[in-house]
Structures are given as C-alpha cells and as structure tokens.
Amino acid sequence: MIIAKVNNQIHRIFVVDAHSHVGYDVDSVNNPNPMAPFGTIDFYKKTYLEVIKVTGGAEWKFNSRGVNYEFKIVPNPPVYEIFKQAAAMAEQYKQILERLENSWMFDYGVCFPFQDKYRADNPEALYRASNERISQVVTRFPVSLKMIGYCRVHPDEGQKALDEIEHSVKVKGLRGLKLHPRSEQWLDHVNSQAAVNVLVQAARFSLPVIFDTRGKESIYAVHDLTKNAKSYLERNEPALVPHLKVIIGHCAAGNFDDAKTYQAISDTNNYGELSMVRSPEFDQFIVDFMKKSPAKKDWSRHILFGSDFPYFFERHAKDVIGFLLTKPFFDAGGTIEDIKNILGGNLLRLLPDNNLPQIQTTPIPNPVAVHAKDTGKAKALEIISRVIVKAIEDSSVDITRIMPMFRENMNDYRNEYLLGTRFKSDGEQKDVLMMCLNLIGDDMYALGPIGQDGTWNKLGYGYFDPDGITALQGFTTINMVDQPEAAWNLIKSSLVEAKQEQKRLAPVRPPQKPTSGKPPAGMKPMKPMKPMKPARK
Numbered sequence: 001m002i003i004a005k006v007n008n009q010i011h012r013i014f015v016v017d018a019h020s021h022v023g024y025d026v027d028s029v030n031n032p033n034p035m036a037p038f039g040t041i042d043f044y045k046k047t048y049l050e051v052i053k054v055t056g057g058a059e060w061k062f063n064s065r066g067v068n069y070e071f072k073i074v075p076n077p078p079v080y081e082i083f084k085q086a087a088a089m090a091e092q093y094k095q096i097l098e099r100l101e102n103s104w105m106f107d108y109g110v111c112f113p114f115q116d117k118y119r120a121d122n123p124e125a126l127y128r129a130s131n132e133r134i135s136q137v138v139t140r141f142p143v144s145l146k147m148i149g150y151c152r153v154h155p156d157e158g159q160k161a162l163d164e165i166e167h168s169v170k171v172k173g174l175r176g177l178k179l180h181p182r183s184e185q186w187l188d189h190v191n192s193q194a195a196v197n198v199l200v201q202a203a204r205f206s207l208p209v210i211f212d213t214r215g216k217e218s219i220y221a222v223h224d225l226t227k228n229a230k231s232y233l234e235r236n237e238p239a240l241v242p243h244l245k246v247i248i249g250h251c252a253a254g255n256f257d258d259a260k261t262y263q264a265i266s267d268t269n270n271y272g273e274l275s276m277v278r279s280p281e282f283d284q285f286i287v288d289f290m291k292k293s294p295a296k297k298d299w300s301r302h303i304l305f306g307s308d309f310p311y312f313f314e315r316h317a318k319d320v321i322g323f324l325l326t327k328p329f330f331d332a333g334g335t336i337e338d339i340k341n342i343l344g345g346n347l348l349r350l351l352p353d354n355n356l357p358q359i360q361t362t363p364i365p366n367p368v369a370v371h372a373k374d375t376g377k378a379k380a381l382e383i384i385s386r387v388i389v390k391a392i393e394d395s396s397v398d399i400t401r402i403m404p405m406f407r408e409n410m411n412d413y414r415n416e417y418l419l420g421t422r423f424k425s426d427g428e429q430k431d432v433l434m435m436c437l438n439l440i441g442d443d444m445y446a447l448g449p450i451g452q453d454g455t456w457n458k459l460g461y462g463y464f465d466p467d468g469i470t471a472l473q474g475f476t477t478i479n480m481v482d483q484p485e486a487a488w489n490l491i492k493s494s495l496v497e498a499k500q501e502q503k504r505l506a507p508v509r510p511p512q513k514p515t516s517g518k519p520p521a522g523m524k525p526m527k528p529m530k531p532m533k534p535a536r537k
C-alpha cells in the first residue's frame with residue numbers, strides 16, 4: 001500500500017497486480033507456490049527494491065505544477081498485523097513474515113493457471129485440474145490474504161467451459177477468468193458464439209475476464225467480441241450489462257497512438273492491462289492515452305497495472321510503477337486519482353466481491369462478535385488479529401479471502417475488512433462471512449460473523465440502516481476479550497444452535513440497540529468519525 005499526502009489530504013493507494021500465473025507451464029516456466037523462494041511474493045519484493053531506487057526511497061516527495069506530493073510505502077495495517085501476530089504466536093509463521101518483508105507495497109496479486117501440464121487431467125473441463133490447483137493455493141492462509149485466484153477455460157469446449165466457470169466460482173472460490181486465444185489456438189475465431197457464451201456466463205458471476213493479446217489484430221478481435229457479447233446481453237439479459245468486464249492484456253506494447261486500441265480499452269465495459277511494456281515506450285503510451293482516450297477524464301478508470309509474472313520481471317514492473325509514482329507523470333497531467341485507479345483501485349472495483357451482494361447464507365443461529373480495546377500492553381487491532389491467528393490454527397476452518405471495507409467512498413479506509421471463512425466438518429463445507437470493524441477511531445475493533453441473511457456492505461453501515469441491523473446482529477452486544485483462544489471459541493459458538501452457558505463477560509456498557517423508528521434527519525452513521533491519521537508502520 002502507498003500512502004500519499006496531497007495538499008494535506010491523505011490518500012490510500014491499494015496496489016494490486018492484475019496479471020500473474022501460478023502452476024507449471026508446458027513451456028517449463030513455473031511458479032508452483034507464490035510464497036516459495038523465487039515465487040510471486042519474492043518478485044514483489046524485488047519490484048519494491050527496484051521501485052525505491054526510482055523514487056529515492058520508501059518515502060519521497062516532489063512538487064508538480066504547484067502541488068506538493070508526499071508518498072510513503074507501508075503495509076496494509078490489518079493484513080500486516082495478522083501476519084505479525086501469527087509470527088509472534090507460533091514459530092511456524094515466522095518464516096512467512098520474513099518472506100513477506102519488503103513485499104508490502106503489493107496488497108494483492110491476481111493469479112491464474114498457465115497453459116499447464118495438468119490441463120486435461122480431469123474429464124470435466126480442459127482446465128478443471130488447473131483451476132482446482134489454483135483454488136487449493138489461493139483459498140487458504142497464508143496465500144488467501146495476498147492473492148486473488150481466477151479460473152481458466154477454453155470456450156470451444158462449449159457447455160463444459162460454462163459449467164467449469166460456475167464450479168470454479170461456487171465451489172472453488174475463484175473470482176475472475178483468464179482466456180488465452182493464442183496458446184489455445186483460437187486466435188482465428190476469437191469472436192465466436194462460444195466465446196460470447198463464456199463472456200455471458202462470466203457476467204452472471206460478475207467475473208472480470210482478462211484476455212492475453214499479441215498485437216493489434218488480437219486486440220481488435222477481443223474488442224469485436226466484447227461488442228457482440230454486450231449486444232447479446234442488451235437484447236437478452238440487460239441487467240447483466242454492467243457485469244460484462246473485459247480486460248485486454250498487454251494493451252500498451254506496440255500500441256502508442258493507435259486509435260483503435262485506445263477505443264478498445266476505453267469502451268464502457270473494457271479495460272487495458274499494462275504488462276509486457278517498458279520505459280520509455282510505456283511513458284509515451286500513458287501520456288498519449290491520457291490525452292486521446294475516448295473515455296476523456298475517465299481514461300484512468302480503464303487501465304490496470306499487471307506484471308505477467310513469471311514471464312516478465314521486476315525491471316518491467318518497476319518501469320510502470322516508477323513512472324506513475326514520480327514527477328514526470330504529474331507534470332504530464334496525471335493525478336493522484338489516476339494512480340489509485342491504475343495501481344489497484346480499478347481491479348478491486350471489478351471483483352465480484354464488490355459487485356454482487358455478499359450475503360450470509362449459512363445459518364448463524366447465535367451471532368456473537370468479540371471486541372477489543374487498546375490496553376497499555378496492546379492495541380485493539382493487535383488483539384483482534386490474535387483471534388484471527390486462532391482461526392488460522394483451527395484445522396476445521398480456512399480463511400478464503402480478505403477484502404477491504406470502506407466508508408462512504410474508497411478513499412475512506414479505516415482498516416476494516418470482510419473475511420471469508422470456510423468451516424469443514426463431517427465432509428460438509430460452510431462458508432461464513434466475517435467482518436472486522438473499527439468502532440471508535442482506532443481504539444476499539446470487533447470481529448464476528450455477519451448476521452444470517454445479512455449482506456456485507458463494502459461501504460460500511462449506517463446506524464439505522466435496516467441492512468446493517470441484520471448484518472450487525474452479533475456486534476451489538478459488547479464482548480471484551482483479551483484471550484484469543486476463548487475469543488475464537490466464542491465466535492465459533494455463533495454457528496451452534498443452542499445458546500450456551502458461555503464464558504461471555506458482562507457487557508462493559510449496555511448493548512447498542514438502535515431505537516425503533518426513523519432516524520432523525522441528517523443522522524450520521526453509528527461509527528464515530530475521527531480525522532484520519534497516517535497508518536502506523
């Protein structure tokens with residue numbers, strides 16, 4: 001994460017790599033585990049070390065066109081705190097924290113299968129085995145806190161491809177789709193009905209779809225395909241049109257001043273991803289696109305940083321990130337909003353997590369949240385993070401994903417998040433959505449499941465918000481905790497039918513039940529506001 005201060009306003013810049021691979025390619029390039037030596041995380045560390053050579057350090061500043069910009073690279077506090085507490089509590093996690101050192105500029109990496117050697121191992125679909133392998137890696141700690149997994153399919157497989165998308169999302173927890181016409185040899189018929197069907201199926205699950213492209217012709221073909229898929233949706237399923245999201249990979253390489261490419265990545269449902277390009281070609285491309293994009297002032301809403309690791313390396317990623325974070329980009333007319341969009345904001349906005357209601361469908365008969373306050377010995381966020389370490393150590397549960405939660409807009413981030421968990425017992429799986437909320441400035445945090453039938457609201461909840469009342473059922477009784485094990489057991493009791501004689505401590509103050517009736521006009525949300533402070537390291 002990068003914190004920027006511009007005219008005394010603080011901006012939090014999420015950095016997300018929109019394009020990387022995990023597994024073993026048939027061409028012998030491989031990256032079996034993102035956390036392993038020479039894996040994705042190691043690449044992020046090397047990229048960071050290259051970027052700070054360009055910027056002059058992890059903190060830097062400059063003035064451009066009369067505006068002062070200050071930047072600082074920091075870990076995303078709540079995610080860092082989980083790893084830090086895990087390392088402090090159990091020997092086995094120390095190595096993970098060490099491995100993550102210097103990689104914290106990157107908040108997330110998207111990863112998907114190669115044209116890998118397992119494909120065709122399973123009969124259900126060409127990439128069934130590959131997709132399952134990605135899922136196994138990305139939907140459990142530690143990788144689930146750092147990576148976002150996509151599936152891959154071959155559209156020519158017809159119904160098998162459509163079923164594979166559904167399986168990958170519903171059963172395997174994958175959150176996007178990769179298509180590769182060149183390596184799968186459908187470059188001569190990119191714009192096919194089979195591919196339209198795949199895009200429509202992806203839209204049903206609100207998946208971003210990233211295409212590999214090589215050269216202008218393949219970009220134009222993907223553009224034509226998107227137009228076809230859009231017109232199909234407009235005629236048949238208009239509600240799905242906003243969920244059609246096509247990312248054109250390698251959009252910048254060789255396409256400086258190409259009006260048709262600029263159009264292809266500027267259409268409402270289209271985006272361009274930046275891997276495979278270096279400076280000065282990249283710098284020229286982005287400055288030219290800024291001026292000529294048909295999307296006008298929204299040009300940067302269409303551009304995503306991606307690395308394509310392990311095909312490209314830190315010197316490529318450094319060129320793109322380094323240019324965006326330094327004075328020449330701002331001198332050329334770039335803004336802090338542009339950087340937020342390109343480096344990670346766009347990708348976060350495209351994820352299904354932020355486009356489909358995240359509803360607690362698992363029964364939560366007894367919703368219980370735990371609360372922690374700053375003490376002389378520990379900060380509230382540290383105490384809550386220790387409870388999550390107990391969840392990590394619990395062999396009956398996996399942490400499948402973590403999503404930042406905002407207030408009002410994506411600039412207002414106060415270390416809150418959605419935590420996806422999967423409980424396994426007697427061969428059964430239950431997905432339980434949890435939230436970590438920052439209740440009073442940074443002084444009190446709470447962790448617990450979203451109430452049954454409640455919906456996660458990525459922009460938080462208002463006090464009198466009916467959605468909030470369902471979602472926050474477990475949060476209204478304050479259970480102050482300091483023992484992580486007991487706290488985790490208390491949260492787990494949410495899933496148990498009968499209210500037990502719990503080790504529940506007496507509330508430190510009356511439950512915060514909303515009064516009935518309508519809120520007074522202009523009523524503010526329940527969570528007290530506090531001016532933002534720069535995050536602690």
Ligand SMILES: [Zn+2]
Binds near residue numbers: 021308311
């Ligand atoms: Zn790639």
